[in-house]
Amino acid sequence: MPRPRPLTHVSNSQSVDYSSQSQLTPRTPHSRSGRAEEAYGEVEIDGVDELQEGDMRNMQNVPLLRSSASDTFPVTGYRGRGDDHRAETRRQGLTLKLIASRLPIVIGSMVAGLLLILIVVSYQKPGTLETYIGGVVTPSAASSQDSTNSTQQDHNHVDPAILISYENYTFFPLKPGEYAAECRKMVGVWMENHGYWQIPPIGVKDVIHKSGPPVCSSTITYMLGGKVGLVADLALMAQAAALAQERNRTFLVDDTYWNRGKWKDHFEDVRVTQPGPEQGCQPPPPEELVACPRLARHWIINAGTAKYHFNHGFHEQYEDPYAHNLNRDKPVFETAHESLSTTIRPNAQLKALITAARKELSDLFEESSTEYIAVHIRRGDNKASAWKYSSPGIQVPTQEFVDATSETWSRLNLSQSQISAHIASDSPAAIHEFSEALDKQWKVFSLSQSKDPNIKALASPEQYFQNNFEKLYDTEERVNLTRGIVVDLALLSGLWSDGEIKPQAVVCTIPSSICKISAIGFGWEGAFGQVNELGDIDQQGKRWVEIDEKSSIIPVWSAFNLFN
Known part of the structure; x- marks a missing residue:
């Protein structure tokens, strides 16, 4: 490696008496040639290359070290101007700029806080804000009694x-x-x-x-x-x-x-x-x-x-806005269950017929068993929902009801020594076809097969068509057939059981209103099993067995039908 070239300007530099300097200060960023705190700006840096060569020649004409006590020591930087001068100026400038730049954030935070307070007040004390701003308080925001009073006042106009x-x-x-x-x-x-x-x-x-x-x-x-x-x-x-x-x-x-x-x-x-x-x-x-x-x-x-x-x-x-699929309908399900249990109840005469039908059904069982599966086959003007049954005149085949009944009995681990079913239908032909298709060990009960003449008279004589119902039957016949529907509904769903026997499951098709209401008689968990958080029906534990859509629609159950 070549040796560095010796300094050529040292001999021409002016003589310095180092012994006369009372104090030697090493070159620091505050010396002439090293002003780090006053670094080059963007404009100055353009001339760096042009001045670099001259600086290299001239910087050796002065001693490397100079006393800070010397009169020639440059007064530069914030120390030369006083330690407090620049700091104070910077503090003032930054404070003003900081306030100006963060003012929108402060205002936005205050507005957000105000809105949060308003939300909390409106949630905890409904109607308070409307009262202060002079708005109209909705009935849902008032108490029940206030709602009634408001209704009386607002309608006298x-x-x-x-x-x-x-x-x-x-x-x-x-x-x-x-x-x-x-x-x-x-x-x-x-x-x-x-x-x-x-x-x-x-x-x-x-x-x-x-x-x-x-x-x-x-x-x-x-x-x-x-x-x-x-x-x-x-x-x-x-x-x-x-x-x-x-x-x-x-x-x-x-x-x-x-x-x-x-x-x-x-x-x-x-x-x-x-x-x-x-x-x-x-x-x-x-x-x-x-x-x-x-x-x-x-x-x-x-x-x-x-x-x-x-x-x-x-x-x-x-509905429950925070739930998914079937779980959203649980509040509607529960209100329907409450109404059908307390408000809508058969009168004494009809309740006696329901009890008699249940007793006759239980007489089919051995003393150790009270288990049966209910099946509802709707014909007449009922239309299937699934696409494969969408053609005119096509309905869910009876054999699918038979298969679903047998599968449900096995899935629920019901007694194999006593296999019983209650079949309800508006079609006598469908009841006969279902009974014949089941295995011989099955015991089947229907209103039309009852030994009690009062119960047998309640059975539907033919397929039900709503538009023809009033034309085909007189008032007494219509009243009697209506009682038969209520008795069948009780045996299908377990509603109004009051300690009497209830079905272990029901097999039906979703377009029928009887199918929808039958689920309510089993209760939420009884009908759908352990529904998970995603609202999926429990296929293993369900007792409401719908065989038209077969749980392929969302939601799999609805509380009622709407009509034009």
Whole structure:
């Protein structure tokens, strides 16, 4: 490695008397040639290359070390200007800039905090914010009693903009189709633009109310119109009864146009089973009943208007929003179970027939066994849901019911010594075909096979077609067939058992309302087993066996059918 070239300018440098320097200070960043704290800026750095060579020649003309006490020691940097000068200036500048740059963040944080406080207040004390800002408090935000009082006050109005006029009608209550026509006038205007129970800003659309005490102050009436099957009505009625209880309203049933007799011919009076907040109050005049909107003081609902109320908004209001698939429907399931257990109950005469049918069914068993599987085969005007049965006239084959019955018995590990089934159908031919297709060890019971003439008379003589029901049978026959449906429903679902025998499972098809209601009789876990967090039905533990869609749809169960 070549030796470095000796310094050529040392001999020409001026003489320095090092002994005269009282103090030697090593070259530091504060010396002339090393001002680190005053580093080059972006403009200065452009001239570095041009000055570098001259600096290298000149920097050796002065001593490498110079005393900081010398008069020639440069006064540079923040130490030369005073240690506090630059720090103070920087502190002031940074403080102003910091405040200016972070002011939006501070304001945003304050706004977010305010919104959080408002959310907490609105959640814990509903209606408080509306009161302060002068807004309209929704019924759901008020207590039950306040809701009733608000209903009374808001409906005593004569504002033409929110007045429902029945001047074109002469007979009340209106027919089910006429109530549906009134609802169609309001679709998209009064019913879907607000929350399910929210009062519109303009007010509640209603008729003029002239009645007062002892008339009930607020009611929900279910109208039996005779346009759908009995169990389809019961499924909708169960939800209406639950809404009446939740809204602190009196629940009523109207059977003016029912083609199955009177409600009390089959069931207990709902004024007894669900008295409501005003026991003994009188029903409102029929001209004050309103089908839409549901906020009317005396709301009436039937199978034709249910689609305007038990629609998407209903499910958004009453399903579990944090659950998945089948689990979302659990609150609706539970309310239906409560209504069918307490409000909708067979009267004494019908309950005696149910008990007699259960006793005859139990007589088929050995003393050590009370197990049976219920099967419902719906024919007539019923249409299958699955695509493979979508062709006209195609229904779920009877053999699929037979296979599902045998498979369910084995899956649930039921007794192999006593195998029994109850078969219910609107078709006598389907009952015969099912009984013949089962293995010989099966014991089968149906109303048509009963030895009790009172029970046998309840069996359906032919396939059920809703449009022909009123044409084919007189009033007495229709009442009798309706009782038969209720007895079959009790044996299929286990409803109203009161300690009597109940089925171990039910096999049915989802389009039928009887199939939907049968699940409710088993209870949530009894019907669907241990449903997981994703809402999947327990295929191993389920006792509600649907063989049309076979759990391929979401959700696998629904509480009711809607009709046009």
